[in-house]
Amino acid sequence: MKHFLTDLYRSKAGLVGAVLIMVIVLVSLLAPVLDLPDPTRGDLRARLVGPTWTGLFTPGAHPLGTDEVGRDILSRLINGSRITLLVATTAVVLGGIVGTILGILAGYKGGLVDRILMRLVDIQLAVPLMLLALLVVAALGPSLRNVVLVLALTSWIRYARIIRAQVLSLREREFVQSAHAIGASTLRIMFLHILPNVLTPALVVGTLELARVIIMDSALSFLGLGVQPPTPSWGRMLADGRVYISSAWWAVTFPGLAIVLTVLSVNLFGDWLRDYFDPKTRSAK
Amino acid sequence: MIPAPLLDVQNLMRSFGGGKSLLGRPRPVINAINDVSFQVAAGETLGLVGESGSGKSTVGRAVLQLDPADSGSVRFAGTELTILGPQQMKPFRRRMQMIFQDPYSALNPRMKVGRFVAEPLVVHGVAGGSALTDRVADLFRLVGLDPSFMTRYPHEFSGGQRQRINIARAIALEPAFIVADEPITALDVSIQAQIINLFQDLQDQMGLAYLFIAHDLSMVRYLCQRVAVMLRGRIVEIAPTENIFSDPQHPYTRSLLAAIPVPDPDRKRPDRPPFAVSENIPPREAGMIEVSPGHFVLEHKK
Numbered sequence: 410m411k412h413f414l415t416d417l418y419r420s421k422a423g424l425v426g427a428v429l430i431m432v433i434v435l436v437s438l439l440a441p442v443l444d445l446p447d448p449t450r451g452d453l454r455a456r457l458v459g460p461t462w463t464g465l466f467t468p469g470a471h472p473l474g475t476d477e478v479g480r481d482i483l484s485r486l487i488n489g490s491r492i493t494l495l496v497a498t499t500a501v502v503l504g505g506i507v508g509t510i511l512g513i514l515a516g517y518k519g520g521l522v523d524r525i526l527m528r529l530v531d532i533q534l535a536v537p538l539m540l541l542a543l544l545v546v547a548a549l550g551p552s553l554r555n556v557v558l559v560l561a562l563t564s565w566i567r568y569a570r571i572i573r574a575q576v577l578s579l580r581e582r583e584f585v586q587s588a589h590a591i592g593a594s595t596l597r598i599m600f601l602h603i604l605p606n607v608l609t610p611a612l613v614v615g616t617l618e619l620a621r622v623i624i625m626d627s628a629l630s631f632l633g634l635g636v637q638p639p640t641p642s643w644g645r646m647l648a649d650g651r652v653y654i655s656s657a658w659w660a661v662t663f664p665g666l667a668i669v670l671t672v673l674s675v676n677l678f679g680d681w682l683r684d685y686f687d688p689k690t691r692s693a694k
Numbered sequence: 695m696i697p698a699p700l701l702d703v704q705n706l707m708r709s710f711g712g713g714k715s716l717l718g719r720p721r722p723v724i725n726a727i728n729d730v731s732f733q734v735a736a737g738e739t740l741g742l743v744g745e746s747g748s749g750k751s752t753v754g755r756a757v758l759q760l761d762p763a764d765s766g767s768v769r770f771a772g773t774e775l776t777i778l779g780p781q782q783m784k785p786f787r788r789r790m791q792m793i794f795q796d797p798y799s800a801l802n803p804r805m806k807v808g809r810f811v812a813e814p815l816v817v818h819g820v821a822g823g824s825a826l827t828d829r830v831a832d833l834f835r836l837v838g839l840d841p842s843f844m845t846r847y848p849h850e851f852s853g854g855q856r857q858r859i860n861i862a863r864a865i866a867l868e869p870a871f872i873v874a875d876e877p878i879t880a881l882d883v884s885i886q887a888q889i890i891n892l893f894q895d896l897q898d899q900m901g902l903a904y905l906f907i908a909h910d911l912s913m914v915r916y917l918c919q920r921v922a923v924m925l926r927g928r929i930v931e932i933a934p935t936e937n938i939f940s941d942p943q944h945p946y947t948r949s950l951l952a953a954i955p956v957p958d959p960d961r962k963r964p965d966r967p968p969f970a971v972s973e974n975i976p977p978r979e980a981g982m983i984e985v986s987p988g989h990f991v992l993e994h995k996k
Contacts, residue, residue, distance in 0.1 A: 583800040584810075587863065589760055591814040592787035601813075605804035 416685055423681025429674030437490040446471075448488040449639040451478035457657040474659040476650060482659065486667050489641035493671070496553065496636070497622045500560035501615050507561065508568025509611050513599055515569065516576025527573070530566045538563040539628065546634040556635050560622050568614050575607045609686045616679030620672045627668050643668050698772060699733035700871055700903050701757065706730040706766035708752055726752045727763070728927040736870060737897065739904040741914035741935070743950065744924030750907045751795075753924070754873040757905065758792055759783055770871070788818055791864040795876040797856035801848035807859050808834075808844025814866045833862040837892060854885035858892065865896060871903045878913065890917055911954050915939055920988075923947045928976045933989035943991040945969060 417423050436443075452475070460474040460482075473482040515526040533541065545559045579585060580603075588598045629635040630644025638645060643664045650660030707730075712723040727749040734740045742750050755761040757768055759775055768775045770786055778786070791814075794800040802810055812830045815821045821829050831841035837858040848856060857877060864872055874893070878886040890913060896902055908914050914921055915935055922932040923946065931944040942948045949969035980993040 583794040583796055584802040586755075586760055587792065587794060587800055587860070588813070590758055590787065590792045591817055591863070591867070592784040593813065593817050597817065601805070602802050606802070608804075 413685070417681065420681050420684075422677045423685075426674040426677025426679075426681065429670060430678055433490060433671055433674065434494065436487055437494055440487045440491055443487065445484035445487060446481040448480060448484040448641045451480050453479055455479040457653060457660065459657070460659050473663050474657070476646065476660050477653060477657075482646070482663055485641040485646060486643070486663060489643050489646065489664070490667065490671075492553075492636055492640060492642050493623060493626060496557055496560065496626050497619055499557045500622050500626075501564060501618045503557065503561035504564025504618065505568050505611055505615050508565035508614075509572050509604075509607065511565065512569040512572025513576050513603055513607065516573040517580055517595075517599055517603060523573070526569065530569055533563075533566050539625070542625065542629060543632070543634060546629065551634045551637055553636055556626065556629060559629075560625060563625065564618050564622060567618060568611060571610055571614055572607050575610055576603055579603055579606055613679060613683040613686060616675055616682055620675040620679065623668065623672055623675070700736040700738075700771060701734040701905075702767075702769040703733070703753075703757060704731045704767040704769075706753065706756055706763045706768065708749075708756055708761070708763045725927045727756065730766070730924075730927070730929055732922055732929065732932060734871065734903050734905060736903055737901045738920070739897065739906055739918045741918035741921040742905060742907045742924060743909055743911060743914055743921060745909065748924040749927040750924055751875050754792065754875050754905060754907050758790055758873055760792070784818075788814075788867040789869050790871045790873070791867070791869045793857075793860050793864050793872060793874045793877045796880050797853050797860055798848075798880070800860050801856055803848050806845055806847060807851070810848075811844075811859060811862045811866060814863060818867060820867065829866075830862075833866055836865070836896075837862045838888075852885075853881050854888065857881060857885075857889055861889075861892060861896070865900065865902075868900060869902070871905070873905045873907070875907045876909070877906075879908070879910070886913070893917065911950060923950065926975050928992065929982075930976060930992040930994070931990065932982075933986075933991075937986065937989045941986075941989070943985055943989070944994055 417427060455471070455475050456479045457477055458471050458475045458479070460472060461470055462472065471481050471483070473486070475481055476485070511526055515523040542559045542563055545562065546555055549555045549558075585598060585602055588602050593602075626635060627642070627644030627647065630642040631648040633645075633648065635644055636642045646664035647661055647668075650657070650664065653660050706727055707725070708727045709723050709725045711721045714720055730749075730753055732740065742753065744750050752761065756763040759768070759778070762776060766776070770790060773786070775783065775786060801807065808827075808830050811833055812826055815826055815829060827844075830844060834841045834844065839855065839858050839862070843851075843855075848859075851859065860877075877893075878889050881889060893904065893906075894917065897904065904917075906914065906918055918935050920933065921935050921938045922929045923938070923944065924930070925944075925946045931938065931942070931947045938947060939951065942951055946969060976992050976994070982990040982992055984990050
């Protein structure tokens, strides 16, 4: 753990990513105590008010401006981050669990199980993920639960592929042979000998997937198939604000920036995590 | 052989490849082991030597049913193993174990070594709770490790220590027979002797029989009562150790013996015609001839 922190401290990009993630998570967790204006209550007398930098310290002012129905953009961003982070982490964890288990199954069992699972992955990869997500949401109806499900559905294949490849090489390692030699059951081998050795790659895929899923969630909201209004979401804010892009730049810029910063920080941290756990790049330092 | 052998292997065959590639070209068939027969008595050490790729390890894995043979028979204490399913095989796994060549790859990097050594006891329901911990501590002492190491992870150990951990795991169930697949090849020379001595001590204490796979003939001479020499998947000579070293019959055995280094800089290696494996592939129909009691050699060109 100590080595983890010193190594993180030494890597500029990884550190920036980690600090940004912490700030974003902290702010979204603290949203209820921050005394923000109601993110869903509009004020038609204060439509599309521009950002006022001193507004942070004046109660009732709008530091990042308001949107087309007079809702406070800062409050909507922070409250939206709660939804976005909740949706993204749940989807990534759900996809991770399913993908890791199926990846281990495919890699370890091989044969018919492997072929069926991998062809399923191939088929899904052949369909554009966005199209798939649209189809599923359109069929099931947009709701928080369905958005999480559909994002997890687009996520599991990436885990499954990478974990399977890992398992294929692990399977031939002598400690797995040794587990056979003592008569350990297949389940025991898969969960005690294989699973702990693929958790690291799964974690790294997870961070990279988190960034992708945040973008996808925003895209779904942008298309109106994500979390439904008036619940604030970044993609939705982007979609609503784009009409006023020439007259009220703040309505699209701040949600856009929020997406970019979050995705960037998760990516930076994920990249560093991948290098950290890769023995080859670690020893090169 | 008057007492029934502990392990009786007859006409074992295993081939890889075959079938057709994606483009319909036939794949070559490689006979990794070809008509291999031998016996191991209780408490005996049989050395299995030969060059890389001669099929030594495949024999070891086939005997333990880790990579079952295509045909042939493996009888352990009178029971035919090749026809058993995984569940029926389980009781026999208690009595036969394997020690692997690479002590780094043989330990699960994410499992504490105490738990790793305890695993066979847990799988077979032999011990649990504090009895289990005590038993594992005993095993650690038996192989010359401090029981306080139990809570550490494999990367904290040297190669020799790791091999001791592997040995502790292999003997946990008090087996009667162990396949040791080049167990000292990956170790420093100074550590090799320690591990060999450990093998002998355990044999004396527990009456273990070993199938000792190696390519270091001096170690084999030291440790084994009998030696089998493999070439291209076949046993070309099998005999008591002294016969192999004093009276080698097969040209391949002779060439192996001539390759043992002599620690004397003044003694130049005698010029000898190199042994060409390709000209000495044992003919398919060749049979074993008994040249003296217990000393068998495959028919060959003089």
